[in-house]
Amino acid sequence: MKAYKGKSVFGGIAIGKIQVFGRGEKQVERAKTENTEAEIRRYRQATKEAVIQLKALYKKALREVGEDCAAIFEIHQMLLQDGSYRESIEHIIQTQQASAEYAVARTGDHFARMFASMEDDYMRVRAADVKDISRRLHSVLQGGEEDKYSLKEPVIIVAEDLAPSEIARFDRDMALAFVTVHGSPDSHTAILARNMGIPALVGAGLSLDDAMDGKQGIVDGTDGIFYVEPDGETMGRMRQAGQEELQKKAFLQTLKGKENSTLDGQNILLHANIGNMRDLADALQNDAGGIGLFRSEFIYLEREDFPTEEEQFRIYRAVAEAMGKKRVIIRTLDIGADKQCGYFRMEKEENPAMGCRGVRLCLTRQEIFMTQLRALFRASVFGEIAIMYPMITSVWEVRKIKEITEEVKAQLRARGTAYGEPEQGIMIETPAAAIISDQLAGEVDFFSIGTNDLTQYLLAVDRQNTALDAFRDPHHPAVLRMIETVVENAHRAGIWAGICGELGADPELIRDFLAMGVDELSVSPGRILPVRKIILETDVSGYKNEWGKSRTSG
Ligand code: PEP
Ligand code: MG
Numbered sequence: 377m378k379a380y381k382g383k384s385v386f387g388g389i390a391i392g393k394i395q396v397f398g399r400g401e402k403q404v405e406r407a408k409t410e411n412t413e414a415e416i417r418r419y420r421q422a423t424k425e426a427v428i429q430l431k432a433l434y435k436k437a438l439r440e441v442g443e444d445c446a447a448i449f450e451i452h453q454m455l456l457q458d459g460s461y462r463e464s465i466e467h468i469i470q471t472q473q474a475s476a477e478y479a480v481a482r483t484g485d486h487f488a489r490m491f492a493s494m495e496d497d498y499m500r501v502r503a504a505d506v507k508d509i510s511r512r513l514h515s516v517l518q519g520g521e522e523d524k525y526s527l528k529e530p531v532i533i534v535a536e537d538l539a540p541s542e543i544a545r546f547d548r549d550m551a552l553a554f555v556t557v558h559g560s561p562d563s564h565t566a567i568l569a570r571n572m573g574i575p576a577l578v579g580a581g582l583s584l585d586d587a588m589d590g591k592q593g594i595v596d597g598t599d600g601i602f603y604v605e606p607d608g609e610t611m612g613r614m615r616q617a618g619q620e621e622l623q624k625k626a627f628l629q630t631l632k633g634k635e636n637s638t639l640d641g642q643n644i645l646l647h648a649n650i651g652n653m654r655d656l657a658d659a660l661q662n663d664a665g666g667i668g669l670f671r672s673e674f675i676y677l678e679r680e681d682f683p684t685e686e687e688q689f690r691i692y693r694a695v696a697e698a699m700g701k702k703r704v705i706i707r708t709l710d711i712g713a714d715k716q717c718g719y720f721r722m723e724k725e726e727n728p729a730m731g732c733r734g735v736r737l738c739l740t741r742q743e744i745f746m747t748q749l750r751a752l753f754r755a756s757v758f759g760e761i762a763i764m765y766p767m768i769t770s771v772w773e774v775r776k777i778k779e780i781t782e783e784v785k786a787q788l789r790a791r792g793t794a795y796g797e798p799e800q801g802i803m804i805e806t807p808a809a810a811i812i813s814d815q816l817a818g819e820v821d822f823f824s825i826g827t828n829d830l831t832q833y834l835l836a837v838d839r840q841n842t843a844l845d846a847f848r849d850p851h852h853p854a855v856l857r858m859i860e861t862v863v864e865n866a867h868r869a870g871i872w873a874g875i876c877g878e879l880g881a882d883p884e885l886i887r888d889f890l891a892m893g894v895d896e897l898s899v900s901p902g903r904i905l906p907v908r909k910i911i912l913e914t915d916v917s918g919y920k921n922e923w924g925k926s927r928t929s930g
Pocket of ligand 1: 567669671710805826827828829830876877878
């Protein structure tokens, strides 16, 4: 047995087979074939199988994320069967007596380069699709291996690291747990894993070894330990711990439908953070009082091309309708920093966390922003949508956004399209915004404090950099004082203030947040009921705040 310590992202115990997830591209060797006719037949058969896989993926995506997001799998089917792609592969097999694998790899590279050099944006993004279908064909030729994100059985996924766009593609019903060698608990990858509500560890001190693949493993998400080939004693202990977890979960279920009221009668709203429709189902399942943060950038990250206004409208409308009278705060896209999206073709930046992300990108590339705003204003007719803008630092940005939203409404009026008047708020996640929150409060309907970025920028500690763990202190008095100031400024101006960063679910701070008068906590769906339990057991009366003092020993 081997045991590795990692940082817990989400608690719970998972026991199952390990699947090592590698993302390295293999170089395809040139292999000669004598029988070119047989090789062409092999290639044609592989195409048929790949089309069957894509049809199944289309159906799955249709069920889980809707028609608009599923459409990519139809495009892939068309590309696979495209005449010039097929001719190129068969030509290479015939003239170079090459293997089908080699011909597919060469054609894939060649077509991807050709698409990438095109003027038209739509055609340029097809480069990634051609690479994708060529990889799929190659894996079918190599023995029917499927899309690397589609899991055939329940497994513990172990990887060097996972990008946010990768973790979002795994089959949720089959992923038992995640373990990554790199990554920090505040990264978006970790946030996504947390939203999935399954045990997850990052920064696990192991050297990734393919030999681990297929072996039995245990992820103890609560204590942050990953066991490989556990011995009998550990297995027994973990099974017991798993049983206890189940009992705790069963108790939490009994809290559904209860008010979020402290023992002394103070109430707070408890909402969910989501990134897609699947998270929405988890939010409803966990009795969320509303959606406090829909990270809309995941709509962009989970696809290969810009979502159209219509596609976005359908998603936002579906969320609003599913939540009925409950408020749904949709944050406009916060692309940039660790959330990179190839088809945005962003300039490489020395320091992307301080670069063109969030509202800066939206104000720089207004067409993308306006498309999203049109979809949001239209969808707000169908429910209680509120719009929230990320990465604000200045009053002028909010005023500029107002000008743009007025223009968007004028466009919709000119088209004769109905739209609503959603509440509009901002994220307070930069020190600048927190410090001038008294001025900003007069401009908007609400504040939501993004403690992940606020901590990163206040303490000058990169949220991705695990080497700085000793310096990352989300309980730092500077962070807590800042939250208190923002809440006070909001209330003074007659608006409400919530917290949607990960700190909102920190069991040690919930009493402080209640004492500060925070109006809403928005947390990952799996944390709603545990946070409710704490609220129900808390008495805030006479509580003397401690947040002016450092709680850490240093
Ligand atoms: C935050 O910064 O706290 C936040 C909620 O936004 P994100 O984690 O998506 O940057
Ligand atoms: Mg943020």
